[in-house]
Amino acid sequence: MDNLDRGILDLLRQNARAGYGDIGSVIGLSASAVKRRVDRLVADGVIRGFTIQVDPTVDGMGTEAYVELFCRGTVAPEELFRLLSGIQEVVDASTVSGSADAMVHIRARDIAGLEAALEKVRLAPNVDHTRSAIVLSRLIQRAAD
Structure with missing residues (x-):
């Protein structure tokens, strides 16, 4: 390049x-x-694709939270991927350093939908507990590279 x-x-x-x-x-x-x-x-795989980004509130997915995920013992990233990819409300997830094992971004239609998605995460066999922060207002949002 x-x-x-x-x-x-x-x-x-x-x-x-x-x-x-x-x-x-x-x-x-x-x-x-x-x-x-x-x-x-x-x-060469430098450009991975061309896409559009639609405002999630247009699709009725205006409630969002960032969730720290804490697991029992050691859980492989592949296992976390398998667990989280089956939950439609999870829009982004990463393993992280620090006390949490992963950071999960969830979008839902409302608080009830957010709570239901969190319950799906919490019921997974290797999940010990979660800590959530509901987004009140978005200040900066840049397109991912």
Whole structure:
């Protein structure tokens, strides 16, 4: 990857629908050269896909919480993945350092839905307990790379 590739990525992050000609005019390449570079970035796995992001409140999923997950004993990340991927309300999950074993982001339609999703997590065999923080207002949200 060179500086031109980085420029293409920066512009696509700002607007994934930008045309190759528009990108080329900014970074100094022809539309066909930009297309070749984008195709290579896709083939190399640098660009993983093109997508849209819909405001979750439009889909009625406006209640969210971050949940620290504490497990009994040692639990492999693969086991946590298996457990959490089966719960539709889980939109993001990561293993973390510190006292918790994982951090889980849950979205639900309302508090009752959030509580039901938390119960699914808590009933898993290896889960000891959870600690939740309900989101009151979102201050910054940047697109993931």
